[in-house]
Amino acid sequence: MVRGLKQELQLNSNTDFLSDALALFHWAVAERRRGHRIFSVTATGERKELLLPRLERVAPELSLPRVEISWTARELESLAALVSREAPPPTETLLRAMRG
């Protein structure tokens, strides 16, 4: 794979290859760390997202801080009742939100 890529990119040395590969990876990590997602876009506008599990580890949305919340006894009872029963179906507005 390395040989093929070097040929395609017309890179003669492994140093250049590694340098370019690292620059690309460094950029991807920095973008993902800022919460940006990385896409390729075709001429017709079709988008494909770059998803690498290792890259996702630096994504801010997956490292949300943890906070303590105070609850009343009745709120906890109400929450327990909701999570114990079958979940309600999505509303039309929620469906629209998830389609966009």
Place this chain on the structure above:
Amino acid sequence: MAVLIRRLEEHDQVELFDCGDEPLNNYLRRHAWANQQKSSIGVTYVASDEAAPRTVLGYFILATASVPRDAFPKRYIHGLPPYDLPLILLARLAVDRRFSGKGLGHALISEAFKIALRVADEVGCRGIIADVYRDRIDWYARYGFVALKGSAPSGPLRMFLDMRTLRMAVKG
């Protein structure tokens, strides 16, 4: 207007943000950046226009929380998973009033849902909770948030959206 939603950055223009609610304005102007970077209290996501990408038009804040299993009333414990209940807190959501009525609130909460789903996929989460101003209850209810009983009679009302409902919405 092409809206971008991304994490708050240090040089974003927040000083002129005005949603009509001083605590929400003040939080963005004075505390959001510090809380995100230093205190790890919450991550602020902002909406901006591609044409003026540093001007904040709206924002929301996410954090995680959990309820210890033994905090629930005993009669419910058997029906619950054998571990603490992980949740995502949608702490604040506000839109600058100069841009209200343009669907920014919808765009912001949609993005919050998508992030919540990804968090749930990676680290687990049972639902989203939000402490909602009384005059905004109907707006949240339209997305399926359900009011929890037992909130103080005045002040925000705690509402819950089940992650299973969100997953159903993704499947259509």
